[in-house]
Amino acid sequence: MVNIQLSGAEMVLKAFEDHGVDTIFGYPGGAVLPIYDELAKRTTSKDNKPMRHFLVRHEQGASHAAEGYARSSGKVGVLLVTSGPGVTNAVTGLTDALMDSIPLVCISGQVPSHLIGTDAFQECDTVGITRPCTKHNWLVKDINDLSRILHEAFYVASNGRPGPVLVDIPKDIQFQIGTYIGPETVKHKSYRPKLKASIDTIDDALQLISSAEKPVFYTGGGVINSGNAAVQLLREFVRLTGFPITSTLQGLGSFPGDDNQFIGMLGMHGTYEANMTMNQCDLMINIGARFDDRITGKVDEFSPNSKKIHIDIDPSSINKTVNVDVPIIGDVAHVLEDAIKLWKTKVYKTNKAEIKNWWSTIDQWRKKDSLKFDQGKKTIKPQYAIQRLYELTKDQDTFVTTEVGQHQMWAAQHYKFSKPNRWITSGGLGTMGFGFPAALGVQVAYPEKLVIDIAGEASILMCIQEMSTAIQHKLPVKIFIINNQYMGMVRQWQELLHDKRYSHSYTDSLPDFVKLAEAYGAKGIRVEDPKDLDKSIKEMIDYDGPVIFDCVVDQNENVFPMIPSGKSHSEMLLGDETEKSEISDEGKVLV
Amino acid sequence: MNDNVIKNTVSVLVDNEPGVLARVIGLISGRGYNIDSLTVAEVDAEKHISRITIVTPGSEETVNKLISQLEKLVPVSRAANVTFEKKGIEREMALVKILATGEKRVESMRLSEVFRAKIIDTTHDSFVFELNGSPHKIDAFINLMKPLGLSEVSRTGVVAIARGTEKM
Numbered sequence: 001m002v003n004i005q006l007s008g009a010e011m012v013l014k015a016f017e018d019h020g021v022d023t024i025f026g027y028p029g030g031a032v033l034p035i036y037d038e039l040a041k042r043t044t045s046k047d048n049k050p051m052r053h054f055l056v057r058h059e060q061g062a063s064h065a066a067e068g069y070a071r072s073s074g075k076v077g078v079l080l081v082t083s084g085p086g087v088t089n090a091v092t093g094l095t096d097a098l099m100d101s102i103p104l105v106c107i108s109g110q111v112p113s114h115l116i117g118t119d120a121f122q123e124c125d126t127v128g129i130t131r132p133c134t135k136h137n138w139l140v141k142d143i144n145d146l147s148r149i150l151h152e153a154f155y156v157a158s159n160g161r162p163g164p165v166l167v168d169i170p171k172d173i174q175f176q177i178g179t180y181i182g183p184e185t186v187k188h189k190s191y192r193p194k195l196k197a198s199i200d201t202i203d204d205a206l207q208l209i210s211s212a213e214k215p216v217f218y219t220g221g222g223v224i225n226s227g228n229a230a231v232q233l234l235r236e237f238v239r240l241t242g243f244p245i246t247s248t249l250q251g252l253g254s255f256p257g258d259d260n261q262f263i264g265m266l267g268m269h270g271t272y273e274a275n276m277t278m279n280q281c282d283l284m285i286n287i288g289a290r291f292d293d294r295i296t297g298k299v300d301e302f303s304p305n306s307k308k309i310h311i312d313i314d315p316s317s318i319n320k321t322v323n324v325d326v327p328i329i330g331d332v333a334h335v336l337e338d339a340i341k342l343w344k345t346k347v348y349k350t351n352k353a354e355i356k357n358w359w360s361t362i363d364q365w366r367k368k369d370s371l372k373f374d375q376g377k378k379t380i381k382p383q384y385a386i387q388r389l390y391e392l393t394k395d396q397d398t399f400v401t402t403e404v405g406q407h408q409m410w411a412a413q414h415y416k417f418s419k420p421n422r423w424i425t426s427g428g429l430g431t432m433g434f435g436f437p438a439a440l441g442v443q444v445a446y447p448e449k450l451v452i453d454i455a456g457e458a459s460i461l462m463c464i465q466e467m468s469t470a471i472q473h474k475l476p477v478k479i480f481i482i483n484n485q486y487m488g489m490v491r492q493w494q495e496l497l498h499d500k501r502y503s504h505s506y507t508d509s510l511p512d513f514v515k516l517a518e519a520y521g522a523k524g525i526r527v528e529d530p531k532d533l534d535k536s537i538k539e540m541i542d543y544d545g546p547v548i549f550d551c552v553v554d555q556n557e558n559v560f561p562m563i564p565s566g567k568s569h570s571e572m573l574l575g576d577e578t579e580k581s582e583i584s585d586e587g588k589v590l591v
Numbered sequence: 592m593n594d595n596v597i598k599n600t601v602s603v604l605v606d607n608e609p610g611v612l613a614r615v616i617g618l619i620s621g622r623g624y625n626i627d628s629l630t631v632a633e634v635d636a637e638k639h640i641s642r643i644t645i646v647t648p649g650s651e652e653t654v655n656k657l658i659s660q661l662e663k664l665v666p667v668s669r670a671a672n673v674t675f676e677k678k679g680i681e682r683e684m685a686l687v688k689i690l691a692t693g694e695k696r697v698e699s700m701r702l703s704e705v706f707r708a709k710i711i712d713t714t715h716d717s718f719v720f721e722l723n724g725s726p727h728k729i730d731a732f733i734n735l736m737k738p739l740g741l742s743e744v745s746r747t748g749v750v751a752i753a754r755g756t757e758k759m
Contacts, residue, residue: 132621136665189606190668316659
């Protein structure tokens with residue numbers, strides 16, 4: 001490719017084009033005006049490919065929308081923000097993306113080079129602030145570095161364990177003219193993540209798998225991040241072995257949620273059978289998960305009698321909180337492809353008789369029906385609302401995002417996903433306000449699909465301003481609010497740990513959500529009676545435009561099962577036995 | 592804290608680019624580790640590679656976790672534990688100023704010979720000694736100088752390298 005002379009602002013858009021970006025989320029401001037000016041020129045010129053820009057109402061919305069776009073499409077999410085408050089507002093989304101390993105490229109404007117360090121208007125130390133919340137970041141000091149840095153940014157964001165990156169571009173550099181080099185000539189100096197694992201280690205794992213009597217697959221977001229091939233290979237391998245499989249919150253959808261081999265989500269609010277299986281297994285095959293504290297419960301008592309295999313692309317995940325016997329460092333798809341090949345060529349067999357016994361034990365645990373609830377006739381139970389939503393949307397390819405709290409856990413428990421990338425939730429950071437802007441990003445990626453943000457009435461108010469974005473850009477996202485008038489998860493913990501002193505967890509002075517929807521030009525629906533639920537959900541689905549669905553539910557319902565803080569998998573609370581919960585002081589300090 | 596806490600010396604090879612030191616030390620403090628000493632300098636001018644040497648207290652296990660976190664940083668090409676007790680050679684340099692006259696002045700000079708310290712500046716009332724060696728040796732020298740008019744100390748922090756044919 002010929003090296004061409006471009007302005008810094010032109011280079012940014014040229015690099016987007018070269019990396020296949022046609023969609024960005026952003027908010028203009030003084031320090032990014034030259035780039036916004038290029039965007040304006042593009043829409044009026046016929047020579048360039050169109051660049052869709054979605055104007056958000058707050059930069060946090062831009063970062064979550066870019067995440068929603070990336071999480072659902074598997075592409076890199078791109079956001080464009082100005083200096084100072086523009087970029088500090090985006091920090092929550094960048095951190096969220098780092099925690100859940102989501103590829104984002106954030107371009108931020110910066111005050112002109114000669115003003116850096118003078119406390120100029122809307123100046124902040126962007127690379128300093130975002131250093132711990134990005135995978136990597138750059139401050140561009142020379143126009144001739146800009147194209148290389150932009151290409152590196154896309155490379156770093158999407159290779160290895162994906163993550164957010166940020167490129168901070170001073171305004172003078174956006175105006176300067178320099179040489180643009182194409183992406184094919186740029187190679188990062190030192191960053192080369194390892195994709196393939198050694199065959200010997202994989203063989204060690206297969207030997208354990210073939211002799212296991214009580215095995216379990218424990219899969220996470222890494223499978224989904226690795227891509228569709230990884231998902232297909234995982235399904236093949238799980239079926240080949242006939243082993244039970246459980247998934248983390250982030251991994252839901254990589255194995256069909258309604259399949260008999262799937263024993264439900266594990267962890268703090270996982271099913272009884274999943275957690276008991278983890279507790280009692282003799283072989284744990286961790287694929288793309290990271291032994292998060294929501295998963296392990298009390299680490300000392302986590303799956304005490306099992307050998308552990310851990311497949312992860314990030315070497316620092318190995319032995320971080322739980323020591324494993326066979327660490328396999330590599331990309332899930334590459335490792336599974338090699339594993340399946342080797343399994344077949346070496347004609348490995350599983351221990352069929354023991355696996356059959358293992359399944360009958362698991363089936364006994366399943367009989368507990370740990371997600372059961374009693375709907376009754378008066379008020380809508382939150383679980384029922386989600387169950388009905390699932391039943392009425394499962395026949396079309398539906399995307400579900402969530403906010404954070406009880407509704408998120410009920411959604412994870414009761415909405416069953418058959419495909420990857422359909423479940424978009426903030427797991428690591430646990431960001432209230434994530435779900436709605438994320439849903440907008442999903443809808444941008446899939447304009448024809450049904451996109452639902454399952455929300456709580458407290459969370460939704462954190463980024464409600466994005467309703468204006470939804471209307472402007474004609475994004476018919478449905479917000480399904482499980483409204484119990486409480487920050488439900490906070491209230492649940494206060495109930496269990498703080499003698500029911502509900503300190504500031506009641507959400508007083510809520511808006512009338514129907515009127516709120518109408519004020520923005522969206523549709524509002526309120527339901528209180530269980531018998532109206534189905535009809536209203538259908539009305540929501542059929543409406544061609546954004547909807548706020550205010551589902552008024554039982555205020556006293558809690559999320560069960562629950563592994564209380566500081567307890568092990570075998571000490572799960574089921575819904576009907578909350579009385580016996582005695583949480584130690586040690587447990588109380590945990591989150 | 593674990594019982595097996597020792598002083599670990601960690602060597603880190605990094606691309607010498609703006610902010611790389613901030614990245615390394617930010618990670619260390621962000622993940623709850625401490626730094627006893629830190630040295631940094633470019634070691635390959637052509638490839639712009641710097642070597643950072645960090646002394647951090649912790650058990651071998653926790654320091655191994657730190658090393659894998661450091662290696663996750665994009666501009667870090669390699670990190671390794673080169674602790675003296677295991678396989679490393681550690682050296683440090685100190686400049687030590689003594690304000691003394693009479694007997695104490697003579698004694699400080701006598702001791703400096705024992706430690707093979709160099710006198711690099713002198714007045715009638717002062718010496719500046721330059722001393723190279725292991726951190727323990729420098730500690731010992733400083734302790735001996737305390738009653739003899741020790742005024743000021745400047746230390747480089749530890750630099751380390753593996754013994755034998757082993758390469759980072």
